[in-house]
Amino acid sequence: MLVTVENGRATRVAGDPDHPFTRGFLCTKVNRYVERTYHVDRLTRPLRRSGAKGQGRFEPISWDEALDEVASRLSDIARSGDGPQAILPYSYAGTMGMVQGSSMDRRFFHLIGASKLDRTICSMAGTVGMRMTVGANIGADAEGIPESDLVLLWGTNTLTSNPHLWPFVLEARRRGTPVIAIDPLRTRTAQQCDEWFPIRPGTDAALALGMMHVLFAEELVDHDYLRRYTLGETELRARAAEYPPERVARITGLPAERITTLAQRYGRARAAFVRINYGLQRHAGGGMAVRTIACLPALTGHWRRAGGGVQLSTSANFEFDRAALERPDLSPPVRTINMIKLGEALTQPDAGVGGPPVRALVVYNSNPAAVAPDRGMVLRGLARPDLFTVVLEHFQTDTADWADIVLPATTQLEHWDVHLAYGHHYVTLNRPSIAPVGEAKPNSEIFRLLAARAGLAHPATRDDDLTLIRQSLEGAGPKLAGVTLEALLANGWMRLAVPRPYLPFAEGGFPTPSGRCEFVSQRLEAMGLDPVPTYTPPYESPERAPALAERYPLTLISSPAHQFLNSTFVNIEPLRHAAREPELVIHPLDAAARAVVSGIRVAVHNDRGEFLAVARVEDCVRPGTVWAPSVWWGKFTPDGHNANHTTSQRETDLGHGPVFYDNLVEVSPAD
Ligand SMILES: Nc1nc2c(c(=O)[nH]1)N[C@H]1C(S)=C(S)[C@@H](COP(=O)(O)OP(=O)(O)OC[C@H]3O[C@@H](n4cnc5c(=O)[nH]c(N)nc54)[C@H](O)[C@@H]3O)O[C@H]1N2
Ligand SMILES: Nc1nc2c(c(=O)[nH]1)N[C@H]1C(S)=C(S)[C@@H](COP(=O)(O)OP(=O)(O)OC[C@H]3O[C@@H](n4cnc5c(=O)[nH]c(N)nc54)[C@H](O)[C@@H]3O)O[C@H]1N2
Numbered sequence: 001m002l003v004t005v006e007n008g009r010a011t012r013v014a015g016d017p018d019h020p021f022t023r024g025f026l027c028t029k030v031n032r033y034v035e036r037t038y039h040v041d042r043l044t045r046p047l048r049r050s051g052a053k054g055q056g057r058f059e060p061i062s063w064d065e066a067l068d069e070v071a072s073r074l075s076d077i078a079r080s081g082d083g084p085q086a087i088l089p090y091s092y093a094g095t096m097g098m099v100q101g102s103s104m105d106r107r108f109f110h111l112i113g114a115s116k117l118d119r120t121i122c123s124m125a126g127t128v129g130m131r132m133t134v135g136a137n138i139g140a141d142a143e144g145i146p147e148s149d150l151v152l153l154w155g156t157n158t159l160t161s162n163p164h165l166w167p168f169v170l171e172a173r174r175r176g177t178p179v180i181a182i183d184p185l186r187t188r189t190a191q192q193c194d195e196w197f198p199i200r201p202g203t204d205a206a207l208a209l210g211m212m213h214v215l216f217a218e219e220l221v222d223h224d225y226l227r228r229y230t231l232g233e234t235e236l237r238a239r240a241a242e243y244p245p246e247r248v249a250r251i252t253g254l255p256a257e258r259i260t261t262l263a264q265r266y267g268r269a270r271a272a273f274v275r276i277n278y279g280l281q282r283h284a285g286g287g288m289a290v291r292t293i294a295c296l297p298a299l300t301g302h303w304r305r306a307g308g309g310v311q312l313s314t315s316a317n318f319e320f321d322r323a324a325l326e327r328p329d330l331s332p333p334v335r336t337i338n339m340i341k342l343g344e345a346l347t348q349p350d351a352g353v354g355g356p357p358v359r360a361l362v363v364y365n366s367n368p369a370a371v372a373p374d375r376g377m378v379l380r381g382l383a384r385p386d387l388f389t390v391v392l393e394h395f396q397t398d399t400a401d402w403a404d405i406v407l408p409a410t411t412q413l414e415h416w417d418v419h420l421a422y423g424h425h426y427v428t429l430n431r432p433s434i435a436p437v438g439e440a441k442p443n444s445e446i447f448r449l450l451a452a453r454a455g456l457a458h459p460a461t462r463d464d465d466l467t468l469i470r471q472s473l474e475g476a477g478p479k480l481a482g483v484t485l486e487a488l489l490a491n492g493w494m495r496l497a498v499p500r501p502y503l504p505f506a507e508g509g510f511p512t513p514s515g516r517c518e519f520v521s522q523r524l525e526a527m528g529l530d531p532v533p534t535y536t537p538p539y540e541s542p543e544r545a546p547a548l549a550e551r552y553p554l555t556l557i558s559s560p561a562h563q564f565l566n567s568t569f570v571n572i573e574p575l576r577h578a579a580r581e582p583e584l585v586i587h588p589l590d591a592a593a594r595a596v597v598s599g600i601r602v603a604v605h606n607d608r609g610e611f612l613a614v615a616r617v618e619d620c621v622r623p624g625t626v627w628a629p630s631v632w633w634g635k636f637t638p639d640g641h642n643a644n645h646t647t648s649q650r651e652t653d654l655g656h657g658p659v660f661y662d663n664l665v666e667v668s669p670a671d
């Protein structure tokens, strides 16, 4: 991102035209980053709560007062009978920078002895699915897509969530490559594709097994690749044999002929590119679904060629020295709390996992009062009068409303950082281009100051941000060879030390225990799971919960609105106005059965909670599925609720991830 600064003020942000992947453009939201940075609602001073909890009334205080109060309250809790594990840090994706996201903050909490947070809310199911199959969460290089002769956008809304991939897809298409979307919604991405497969949510593993059934049965496989580089072909053949297209049609809701044709096209392609993304894995069997799809290119040998293979992420290629940054060695043995169970952690005395109740919550880079599942329970927890809550933020979010102390944080324009990527292979240095707005401070600085006030004298609490960047690079893995702070200062961004084209598994080399693509996984077996790819129905489905499915027959997908980044940017007026209001997209058949017409207000509800939305009756969702573009802030909705009032705290099969889209609801006119 290039920032134009005039007289100390940022006036414009733009993509870097020289960047091989982002190619000179920014997404809809980040285009508004200057506006967001100088927004009148930007937090510029530390605040102390002056009204009742959750009322949102605060008074400005000095940094000295704020830091003293936070340090002394946390120290008191640490020294109390409950001990330091009563303190819980909570952070996620606000900034994904290594310095402002996972460095001094971790050192601070480790030294104080706080509980650890299992950061599962986004990607863990798929990440573990990839690890168990190809060995790490890495995959095909998107820059190869123009060489591809078949592109599957499988459970990803590319034009919204990953727009920088699109020019590569268009380049392939100009060469005649068909582009296919597999998604329960005809998203703006699916609309641009040549074909749309409206799959029933949570059934992708069955579709992939059905494709394998055809690939094996019709010998559309690369025997040489299978023999040299895979483990468990016999077992996988047997499993795939259980999934003939007719059976898969009943599971997925797709016609058997279309499943067969898709498999044949995949098998006959020279190099099919499968872009899966994280939306796909937010279901009970999400980890297995990713694992199963990740097996496909090993059947056909597409990994051998540029443009072939699967990509969920590229992130594991960024081998930063995380231990040097986070210093886990500084932590005593403590419990770990899963972030998707925040509701339970705050409302159950032993935090649902044993040990002391959570008495202090320190939130940064996250807005759990909007994004965490089972929002009703999360809000009941945040409302506890005895909970001491600190929020480091840019804005007065739903979460900040419940804080005792709010601390103003800097934005990307105001601080140093170094970034990995999860869809390409370039490291980025983030330089501050303007001075902090108001009295805002970087997260790293806030935790350095808190450490000093709390009397944590360890030298690791004194490293400055450039030192932190150096530490993340010095002991880094071979793919970061040549990436130094000096080189980054000179170049801004740098490609990882991977070849071009980057074909990670052209000749095997899978970083699994066997060195092969593991169709059979002993590690999964040891975890008590099926060692071979398999289909697990959603928790909330007629197969697994028939009574529930009768009361709540519709699956709610609450994937991001085009204008929002999870809950970030919801308060930026032009973006919010473009998103209009909380909406529910419902198929004409489902709407008619409920006397719902476009424009009326509906209640979307289940046993966990409800939220209001305006109905939009359209056939861009498959019957039985409804869509609520998300993630709204409660304070901008008519009822103060959002879609996460209905989502559950259950975990995926692998990685303890969330099941946001494994969620049955009913919809009724709200009068
Ligand atoms: N504009 C914008 N961009 C973003 C984000 C954002 O909030 N806004 N978030 C960023 C983050 S943190 C992430 S993790 C990524 C997420 O990026 P994606 O994974 O692309 O995100 P989602 O929009 O959650 O899901 C994508 C699609 O999966 C579909 N889907 C849901 N369930 C299923 C299923 O069972 N099977 C199949 N085949 N499809 C299914 C949804 O209908 C949706 O269209 O995007 C990043 N980019
Ligand atoms: N229903 C439903 N729920 C979802 C999702 C969904 O698709 N549907 N998506 C899920 C996914 S994929 C994810 S990744 C999570 C994301 O959930 P979060 O990690 O909570 O992400 P955001 O909602 O973007 O909120 C991030 C907050 O961090 C703040 N922030 C940004 N930069 C900084 C900084 O440098 N310092 C500080 N202190 N604060 C900063 C922003 O102002 C913003 O309020 O949400 C999940 N929740």
Ligand SMILES: [Mo]
Pocket (backbone or CB within 6 Å): 093, 121, 122, 123, 278
């Ligand atoms: Mo995410």
